[in-house]
Amino acid sequence: MFALNFVFSIIQLISIINRTKLENVCLDNLVLTCYCEDDTSFVSCTGKTSIKDSFVDWAPFVSANHRQSSFTFYNLTRLTYLTFTNFSSTFHLHGESIDLTFINGMDEIEENAFQSLHEYSDSSIEIKFVSPQNFKLADYAFGRGAYYEVDIDSIQYSHIHKLPYQLNLKSMDGARFYQMNIRNCGDMEFISNGSSTIELIDIAVSNCSLANSSLLIESISTGLAGLDLTSNHLIALPSLKNFQNLRAINLKNNFIEEITVNIFNNMSSLGRLDLSNNRIRNIEPDSFVGLRLTELNLDNNRLTSLETLTTDNQTTSFLYPLNESLTLLVVSNNFLQDLNPLKHMTNLDQVKVCYNQIKTLDGNIFEKAHKLKSVDFSYNQIELIDSMTFNGTIIDNLNLAGNRLSSLETNESLSSNTSLFEKQTSSFLYPISSTISSLSFSNCTNLIEINWFIIIKLQALFYLDLSEVKMTEKSWLYRKTDVNSEDSSINWHYPPGPRIILYGIRLTDNDYCLTKSIVDILNKTILIVDIDHSCNCFIYSYDTEHRPICLYNQSVVDELSRQCTSIDLFCELFSNNSTALTFTEWTSLSSLSTTTQTTSVETIMTLTSSSTLVSTEQSIITSTHVSSERPNKNGQMKIILATVIPSIFVIVLCLVGTYLYRRKKFYSLTEDIEMRNEILQFTDKE
Numbered sequence: 001m002f003a004l005n006f007v008f009s010i011i012q013l014i015s016i017i018n019r020t021k022l023e024n025v026c027l028d029n030l031v032l033t034c035y036c037e038d039d040t041s042f043v044s045c046t047g048k049t050s051i052k053d054s055f056v057d058w059a060p061f062v063s064a065n066h067r068q069s070s071f072t073f074y075n076l077t078r079l080t081y082l083t084f085t086n087f088s089s090t091f092h093l094h095g096e097s098i099d100l101t102f103i104n105g106m107d108e109i110e111e112n113a114f115q116s117l118h119e120y121s122d123s124s125i126e127i128k129f130v131s132p133q134n135f136k137l138a139d140y141a142f143g144r145g146a147y148y149e150v151d152i153d154s155i156q157y158s159h160i161h162k163l164p165y166q167l168n169l170k171s172m173d174g175a176r177f178y179q180m181n182i183r184n185c186g187d188m189e190f191i192s193n194g195s196s197t198i199e200l201i202d203i204a205v206s207n208c209s210l211a212n213s214s215l216l217i218e219s220i221s222t223g224l225a226g227l228d229l230t231s232n233h234l235i236a237l238p239s240l241k242n243f244q245n246l247r248a249i250n251l252k253n254n255f256i257e258e259i260t261v262n263i264f265n266n267m268s269s270l271g272r273l274d275l276s277n278n279r280i281r282n283i284e285p286d287s288f289v290g291l292r293l294t295e296l297n298l299d300n301n302r303l304t305s306l307e308t309l310t311t312d313n314q315t316t317s318f319l320y321p322l323n324e325s326l327t328l329l330v331v332s333n334n335f336l337q338d339l340n341p342l343k344h345m346t347n348l349d350q351v352k353v354c355y356n357q358i359k360t361l362d363g364n365i366f367e368k369a370h371k372l373k374s375v376d377f378s379y380n381q382i383e384l385i386d387s388m389t390f391n392g393t394i395i396d397n398l399n400l401a402g403n404r405l406s407s408l409e410t411n412e413s414l415s416s417n418t419s420l421f422e423k424q425t426s427s428f429l430y431p432i433s434s435t436i437s438s439l440s441f442s443n444c445t446n447l448i449e450i451n452w453f454i455i456i457k458l459q460a461l462f463y464l465d466l467s468e469v470k471m472t473e474k475s476w477l478y479r480k481t482d483v484n485s486e487d488s489s490i491n492w493h494y495p496p497g498p499r500i501i502l503y504g505i506r507l508t509d510n511d512y513c514l515t516k517s518i519v520d521i522l523n524k525t526i527l528i529v530d531i532d533h534s535c536n537c538f539i540y541s542y543d544t545e546h547r548p549i550c551l552y553n554q555s556v557v558d559e560l561s562r563q564c565t566s567i568d569l570f571c572e573l574f575s576n577n578s579t580a581l582t583f584t585e586w587t588s589l590s591s592l593s594t595t596t597q598t599t600s601v602e603t604i605m606t607l608t609s610s611s612t613l614v615s616t617e618q619s620i621i622t623s624t625h626v627s628s629e630r631p632n633k634n635g636q637m638k639i640i641l642a643t644v645i646p647s648i649f650v651i652v653l654c655l656v657g658t659y660l661y662r663r664k665k666f667y668s669l670t671e672d673i674e675m676r677n678e679i680l681q682f683t684d685k686e
């Protein structure tokens with residue numbers, strides 16, 4: 001907002017400067033020369049150098065209507081009560097907003113310099129100082145008037161004198177400000193001869209190397225509603241408990257080390273507290289007693305725990321007083337290992353815990369957070385997630401990127417040696433299966449097993465980010481896990497279906513073979529792959545949101561269309577070769593029962609059954625018979641070819657139909673005929 005204001009005023013100034021030469025001189029005296037245009041409210045004045053005098057007689061101001069309300073003063077060095085004397089008798093600005101901007105200059109502002117402006121009691125007065133030089137503020141420089149906004153930007157004193165600038169709070173004693181912004185001061189401190197009382201609604205002192213805020217805090221009257229001390233050098237904080245109307249406090253980018261009980265106690269109006277980017281190691285358990293904080297930001301601190309042991313060994317937490325009020329909690333970039341106190345929080349909506357050291361997520365950690373929608377656990381060391389971790393929430397956005405999980409199922413199944421069909425497993429995703437829409441496992445390099453049965457249970461899924469995951473044969477697993485829901489139907493609305501983000505993953509023809517049992521699932525998604533992904537049958541066969549560059553090359557497409565018609569033979573060889581994983585471990589979507597021994601024909605059936613075969617074609621396959629013995633390599637080839645080729649023919653034709661249906665862009669009719677001939681030749685030859 002300020003930045004915007006600032007940019008806007010700079011633009012204003014530039015346009016003023018550009019116009020200056022064309023403009024009329026509307027006032028010229030010993031102190032300054034002013035230029036204006038009759039049809040605008042902008043006046044720009046330049047101070048005359050080496051003039052000690054400060055009296056400006058505004059009466060001779062030459063102008064059509066005297067409705068000017070925006071004045072910019074360049075290089076004016078000194079303001080006294082004489083500078084704006086009888087300003088108000090010249091400019092009749094009652095009820096308007098009056099804007100005075102002082103650029104450069106400003107060595108000295110004397111007592112009651114803006115006295116005359118206070119006659120505009122019904123106007124809002126905004127005063128801006130940009131790059132003031134020495135900026136010596138006399139006691140009562142601002143008089144006892146009321147200002148809508150005072151902006152002090154880039155005080156040059158500390159750059160000129162290599163000494164901290166001392167801002168005299170006595171200059172504002174007794175004055176009232178709706179908003180005061182002091183920023184980019186270099187080194188600065190506050191001084192005051194005797195106590196001051198400044199009435200402020202909103203104050204921001206930012207990027208001023210402020211190390212001690214005590215005097216400032218003491219000088220502000222109790223009506224303060226917003227306090228912003230970002231980007232300073234604060235180490236400790238004084239008590240703020242006098243400010244019962246404070247609604248927002250921003251203390252980010254400081255060096256604060258500890259939050260003690262006396263600072264925020266009983267500030268019942270406080271809603272937002274930003275303590276991010278500090279060095280907080282400890283927050284005393286009762287620090288937030290009496291608060292009804294809704295947003296607490298502790299990003300990038302040095303917390304090792306959210307809990308504290310009391311002297312009588314009771315576990316307590318600084319979060320307990322916020323049990324019922326907190327909606328947003330940010331504790332990312334700390335050293336946390338658990339989140340126990342969150343169990344008691346009832347109003348949470350969003351929790352960010354990324355970049356901590358959490359290793360396991362226990363059950364029901366958000367037990368009472370029935371409104372919880374968004375959780376970011378990315379870049380922890382999470383290996384285990386209990387199946388009831390998210391029970392009771394309505395999470396729609398879950399980020400688990402950069403963790404160490406190896407499966408979407410609960411650990412029970414992973415440690416078990418028994419048959420996967422006997423052991424009932426579950427998933428931490430089931431309790432949120434109807435609400436989750438965005439789920440990220442990107443960079444989970446240990447995630448070797450992805451059971452797509454679990455993924456299809458997520459009815460509202462819209463984004464699934466698997467970027468940088470190392471895809472293995474188990475990444476395309478389909479395995480029923482939950483007896484209570486035998487239902488294998490996909491509830492996604494398609495199109496568009498969920499987007500599966502696969503950046504940084506190089507998919508191969510092998511992946512294509514491995515996805516054959518879940519082709520119906522992937523066919524209802526939109527895959528998002530790297531735009532420079534190399535071409536192969538996987539990329540060729542599935543819909544991608546942005547076609548990889550290689551698919552814009554017609555000769556590559558032609559080559560793929562040839563190659564991928566025989567992909568099923570390749571897949572067959574590939575699956576037989578694979579010893580690490582036997583096909584029986586996978587159940588196909590058609591829930592075709594497979595017997596203990598795998599034969600090539602059965603495998604083919606499993607594969608083809610997920611494509612759309614008509615019953616007569618199916619009977620051709622089922623009528624072929626092979627022995628269940630595994631032949632040697634040469635024999636294997638012969639048997640495969642002898643028994644499989646008819647079925648391959650069927651499959652290939654079927655797939656050709658499929659491709660034609662889905663990839664009209666890639667196929668012309670002649671190509672199709674060519675391809676059929678090729679297939680026929682292929683089968684004849686053998």
Ligand SMILES: *[C@@H]1O[C@H](CO)[C@@H](O)[C@H](O)[C@H]1NC(C)=O
Pocket residue numbers: 046074075104
């Ligand atoms: C203000 O003073 C500086 C040097 O003191 C000068 O370079 C600049 O042109 C002056 N600005 C105007 C608007 O006269």
Ligand SMILES: *[C@@H]1O[C@H](CO)[C@@H](O)[C@H](O)[C@H]1NC(C)=O
Pocket residue numbers: 057058059085086089090
């Ligand atoms: C402006 O102030 C001067 C000096 O105080 C005074 O002589 C003059 O009459 C005033 N003009 C008006 C219009 O008030």
Ligand SMILES: *[C@@H]1O[C@H](CO)[C@@H](O)[C@H](O)[C@H]1NC(C)=O
Pocket residue numbers: 154184185186187207
């Ligand atoms: C902070 O203030 C210094 C001058 O005091 C300025 O150079 C720097 O750009 C400011 N930083 C930001 C982020 O505004």
Ligand SMILES: *[C@@H]1O[C@H](CO)[C@@H](O)[C@H](O)[C@H]1NC(C)=O
Pocket residue numbers: 193194
């Ligand atoms: C402080 O204020 C008192 C009067 O209120 C005055 O006598 C004294 O000179 C001031 N001291 C400084 C350093 O300005």
Ligand SMILES: *[C@@H]1O[C@H](CO)[C@@H](O)[C@H](O)[C@H]1NC(C)=O
Pocket residue numbers: 212213214215236
């Ligand atoms: C901050 O300044 C006050 C005086 O205004 C002083 O009493 C206090 O000790 C200072 N605090 C630190 C940490 O220097």
Ligand SMILES: *[C@@H]1O[C@H](CO)[C@@H](O)[C@H](O)[C@H]1NC(C)=O
Pocket residue numbers: 241262265266290
């Ligand atoms: C907070 O308020 C309670 C009750 O109103 C009071 O007992 C307690 O002393 C207050 N704490 C502080 C630090 O003011």
Ligand SMILES: *[C@@H]1O[C@H](CO)[C@@H](O)[C@H](O)[C@H]1NC(C)=O
Pocket residue numbers: 311312313
């Ligand atoms: C607190 O627990 C620790 C170890 O768990 C024990 O050494 C200590 O005596 C206990 N203190 C009290 C007050 O019970």
Ligand SMILES: *[C@@H]1O[C@H](CO)[C@@H](O)[C@H](O)[C@H]1NC(C)=O
Pocket residue numbers: 320321322323324344
């Ligand atoms: C917050 O929860 C803890 C643990 O259940 C409880 O001891 C404490 O009293 C609760 N605080 C409030 C303010 O509800």
Ligand SMILES: *[C@@H]1O[C@H](CO)[C@@H](O)[C@H](O)[C@H]1NC(C)=O
Pocket residue numbers: 363364367368388391392
């Ligand atoms: C899941 O959460 C609900 C509501 O919070 C609770 O009643 C139920 O006991 C929890 N289930 C388990 C298995 O923890």
Ligand SMILES: *[C@@H]1O[C@H](CO)[C@@H](O)[C@H](O)[C@H]1NC(C)=O
Pocket residue numbers: 402442443467468
């Ligand atoms: C994955 O992690 C590495 C290192 O931790 C990081 O450099 C990279 O940006 C991460 N990738 C994504 C997609 O977040």
Ligand SMILES: *[C@@H]1O[C@H](CO)[C@@H](O)[C@H](O)[C@H]1NC(C)=O
Pocket residue numbers: 519520523610611612658661
């Ligand atoms: C993909 O879905 C469409 C429409 O449901 C269907 O016609 C097509 O055969 C499917 N493709 C595959 C490879 O299953």
Ligand SMILES: *[C@@H]1O[C@H](CO)[C@@H](O)[C@H](O)[C@H]1NC(C)=O
Pocket residue numbers: 573574577578
């Ligand atoms: C079969 O496995 C061997 C070694 O495991 C490998 O070198 C070969 O490329 C595989 N063949 C196929 C077709 O996957």
